[in-house]
Amino acid sequence: MSGAKRPPSPGGVPLMGHGLAFARDPWSAMREWATEDDVVALEFPGRSMYMVTDPHLIERMLVSDQAQFTLSRAQRQTFAGIEDDAVTATEGERWKRLRRALQPAFEWSGVRGYGDRMAERTAAHVADWEPGDRLDLWAEMRQLTLHILGDTLLGVDLTGDEAVVHEAADALVAKTDFRRPGQLLPDWVPTPTQRRFDRAVGDLDDYISAVIADSGPGDATVVGVLLAAHERDEISMAEVQDNLAALLLAGHDSSAVTLTYAWYELSRHPETRERLVAEVEEVLDGDLPGADDFDDLERVQNVVRETLRLYPPAFATSREATEAVTLGGYALPAGAQVMAPQWVLHRDERFWDDPDTFDPTRWERDADRPEYAYFPFSGGPRHCIGMRFARLELVLALATMVDRVDLDVSVDEPLTFTPSLSLRPESDVFATVREV
Known part of the structure; x- marks a missing residue:
């Protein structure tokens, strides 16, 4: 640490520090702060944080020196009360044990x-859609991805129970909204947002308990895998419950976000959609896609990649330093909260030509860029465990849809996002079904 100095700090405001700018427009604020240096010090009410925007330093945090970093305090607080016993909110040997239980x-x-x-x-x-129908696109994609999750990983029909999961997800997003006046209050303070969250968590717990009661350790589902691990005394029932909650919430929400933005961009770029349709028709010849078609659907994959670049569902990854470390020549103390924002790296002109433009063809060209200039599923040992599932789902769902429908997406521009734990659209996103 000899010779290391404190990172620069962009200008803030009295009392609020950088919190006011972040609450108003975190996307613009992070990109502006990144112009100061690859490591900057930020001050928010009640906490300090460091933002890192060098891909090589991020690789150190997530991979090569990951032992010096652990789950951040912010992430533990985010999932408190709903995923305390899940891989999303645990660390150390307990996290490794849960990850091993889920991995199969x-x-x-x-x-x-x-x-x-x-x-x-x-x-x-999509068979229920008729030409001329006007859809709430975000709501439709949430329904679709939740049912896919139920049909596959959980082995249950969620028809009629969607509201239980959606309300829990919405309550969590509301609780973690950066603009919420009660954001800094402890969870035991009975604010309306906290009461809503507690009710939604209780309802979700009841639903998951019913799913568990109807499942067995031999079932070929995530529920069955977790119950088998519980039967071997590898995980507790509370850990079974909370990991299923994490899967239900993140497993449908992130994919719904991505499909919504993919359609938004395809509607704005009809030539890209035409290329997609041509590929799908050639590869599938009228059949439904399956996993064996994944590699051949290259253009669809590239649309998904580009959508995840511009609209990463988790727009920032956070860690906490377990000891004093030096990053980029700057000294960070033990306990430092560190944020690596995908939103900034994915739009950094050092690594991307015309970075704010949706251009799936960029993935057809070789590019010499650092690995962690693009990390929509995080990275290292704590990368998203559902990454393979999500990629397959997104490609097959998009290929299936573009072969059957065309959507004219309308948004009151500019497109805005909810400043919370996921990149949900705050703008209303509507779509009119057109003849194909």
Whole structure:
């Protein structure tokens, strides 16, 4: 640490520090702060944070020096009360134990078997749409991805129970909204937002308990995998419960966000949609896609990649330093809260030509950029365990839809986002179904 100095700090305001700018427009604020240096010090009411925007330093945090960093305090607080016993909110040996218990359900050999059902559910969903229908696109994609999750990983029909999961997800987003006046209050303070959250968590817990009661440790689902681990005394029932809650919430929300933005961009770039349709027709010849078609759907993959670049569902990854460290020549103390924002790296002109433009063809060209200039599923040992499932789902669902429908998406521009734990649209996103 000899010779290391404190990172620069962009200008803030008295009392609020950088919190006011972040609450108003975190996306613009982070990009502006990143112009100061690759490591900057930020002050928010009640806490300090460091933002890192060098891909090589991020690789150190997430991979090569990951032992010096652990789950951040902010992430633990985010999931407090709903995922305390899940892989999303645990660390150390306990996190490793839970990750091992979940891993068999997410191996590619098993995930690829869900492909047919993903496409079948998508085809059935869009079959209900008629030309001229005006859809709430975000709501439609949430319904679709939740049912795909139920049909595949959980082995349950969620028809009629969607509101329980959606309300829990919405309550969590509301609780973690950066603009919420009670954001800094402890959870035991009975604010309206906290009371809503507590009710939604109770209802979700009841629903998950019913799913568990109807499942067994031999079932070929995530529920069955977790119950088998519980039967071997590897995890507790509370850990079974909270990991299923985490899966239900993040497992449908992130995919719904991505499909919503993919359609938004396809509507704005009809030439890209035409290229997609041509590829799908050539590869599938009227059939539904399956896992065996994944590699051949290259243009669809590139649309998904580009959508995840511009609209990463988790727009920032956070860690906490377990000891004093030096990053980029700057000294960070033990306990430092560190944020690595995908939103900034994915739009950094050092690594991307015309970074704010939606251009799936950029993925057809070789590019010499650092690995962690693009990390929509985080990275290192704590990368998203559902990454393979999500990629397969997004590609097969999008291929199925573009082969059957065309959507004219309308948004009151500019497109805005909810400043919370996921990149949900704050703007209303509507779509009119057109003849194909």
